[in-house]
Amino acid sequence: MDKKMKYGDLKLEIDVDEKNVIGVIKSNKFGTTKSEEEVIKEAIENPIDSARLKELVHEGETVCIVVPDVTRAWQRTDKYLPKLVEEINAGGVKDEDIIFLSATGTHRSQTEEEHEKILGKELSKRFKIIDHDCLDKNNLVYLGKTTYGTPVSINKIALSCNHIVITGGIVYHFLVGFSGGKKTILPGIASYESVMANHAMSLSKNFGGGTYETVRCGNIENNPIHIDMLQAASFVKPDFMFNVVVDKDGAIVGAVAGNYISAHAKGRKMIDEKDGVNISRKSDITIASAGGYPKDINLYQSIKIMINAREATKDNGTIVILAECRDGLGGDAEMQSMFLNFDTSEERERDLREKYSISKYAGYYFCEGADKFNVILVSSLDPKLVKRTNIKLVKTIEEALELVYKTNSKDATITLMPEAANTLPKLI
Template sequence: MEEIIRLPYGKTEREFSIEGLTLLGILKPKRYPEIKDQKEAIYRAIRNPDYGQSLLEIARGKGSAVILVSDKTRRTLAKEIVPVILEELTKSGIPLSRITIIIAVGAHPMLTRDEIKALLGEEITDTVTVVNHNCRDMSSLEYRGISSRGTPIYINKIFLEADLKILTGAVNYHDFAGFSGGAKSILPGISGFPTISHNHLMLLDPSFGSGYNPMASAGVLDGNPVHEDMEETAELTGIDFIINTVVNADGKLSGIVSGTDWKKAHRAGCKMIEEIFSAEIREKADAVLVSAGGYPFDINFYQVMKSVINTMQMIKDDGGIILTASCSEGLGADNLREWLNIESPVRLEEELRKDFNMIGKIAYDIRVGLKDKKVVMITDLPKEEVEFLGFQKADSLEEAKEILSLRENSTIYVVPYGNITTARRVNPL
């Protein structure tokens, strides 16, 4: 019987027949229950947290407070959580005039006033002081020394000067910091550009020309130099309280971790993410057929690259990736072409070490991380764009199989949501 697979593609789906191939599994996030009463869960997390004292307990007697909020690219429920935090702070005696909300954008673009209103709501935006962090404004930063890994530590002054310091955010996989949430609110969230750049360069192996540090990868905390440097930096800032959310594959709230023991709370959130988004595999396949998750996750190539990185560990050393992604808005990064024009891996690494940025990292992913892999795209991108990336374009799965020289009974994994799915190797049967 012919097996038909339907995968998200743009705002629609595409059908693929995997007849003749040996399907090792369809890897996707596990079903995880939604918290039905979000408001009650938020109040409980703030008033009766699992990891330490309540916010009200530690706020009493304090004269000022600062709340870190992630930017618009992350689902953190800030609009629902921040009002409850403000309620508890004012109840403790801290007036709204002594509370500041910092949008912890790291090195991302600062939010406009309208974007802040969409993130926090109009009332909070109009009644509480809300500021964007600016990682390049050195006058707004305070120098706190050098980390044990040599990172110069510059942190937002407003945060450091507040009596009470509160982190909000969301926990999810991060491709080289292990997980988002937790210390990432500090670094990169409210750190200076020199701090961010030095920290992020730890994703590369210390030895020039050796590629990525294998410990700097999704799902790895212990031994991950990027994460450990982030936590060391965060510890120097005096964090008082954390509240981080966990959402399931449907984007619904599934958990809240909170309390004064911010590291323990964050670890609990990471464990939940592993339970939801980590798919077990017992062997590596000849190929993987992966969708970037459909709109908006496949709107451009910049967005879909995460799906490629997530699936690399699912295939054999000589395996292939068949990526289905609309990319209706093209490459999605203005200077990606400029970085990809640096064809020498040595020079590319030199430039990346000199001035680290995420566009350069993607170019390095393509030119170095994927140099031994074959990637075939089923996409709306023009053929010349796909070939410029170093990939090949196919109009069908049959054509992709021919390009990858897949034979009868070649093994394959199917990944409908490559943007949020990672693999965890378990002992073979």
């Protein structure tokens, strides 16, 4: 049994008894014999529940292509956008009638260099990118409310075009279940108020309840954030979607195109086949690594370990997280405040409800995890940064295991997650 796990630039040997290990969770093999170009071409030419894009658009019409921002560079937009433009041109639409709008959501505006990274060198010579501004009320159009009461205001530029094409990539997402698809509309090109109203549903309806039970990775069933986003997208009705699936090395191994609902459903199945790992039972102890640097560059990036490891661990069980965090807590001041300024989950939850933000929620989720589980963090972090939480910080895996067996018997069951940032355990 390979019991080595990455930690920063190192590989650590996890010295546990193999007879106690009930599972080693790794991504499933999801290879393809096709090149990236073939994967992209096949998806564009065989859309799901839709005519081809070149048949949907016509000469004299305007097309808005909504693209991810640079924080989603892993989606390899520079690889597939040229193919989409070719398809649109084939439908008779001229370059001057194509607009690129970046779905920045609540993120900052981007530099010219970042725009070039999104478009690629060749397209950058032909097109410019407009960054969505969620706070620019003059460039937003109010369309109505969802059944959850979320006010839906969407970028005016997109709505003024004859056609809207949404692009991106699909991975597990800790709020909406899966990224991609309708997420390009809300939060991508929606108002700040729309985004906050939607994301605030990640908390239970009543104070003290913490996170909403069905708001989690890989789940869309009764997930209010997913359903609310779908309703928001129904005001816009994007004409066409193109989303990619990438492997752990960043190569495009899958793509879906066509109807933004049914094509996304097929993409979700790909993600489950690749990164969803069925387990028959949860363990007393889960030892999890993000996969080394840069995935464990800071604690904010390591949130994915906590999200996925919780799914493999019994209630009140022990989670050992290997995350070097050479750059400290990471995230922004709001995320860091969850660690630095509060002593209890109730205090954190109250602050989060008063002024919700995604970054604060990420910090809250990590701290909440340390209240629900026995969390031991192997890290180079300054202990002062987590002293107001229930996270137990140690410097070595040996120290961590010593703590583990103070509260667990030598026969306690163990799950190893060497790729915890990318793999989601699914109890069957």
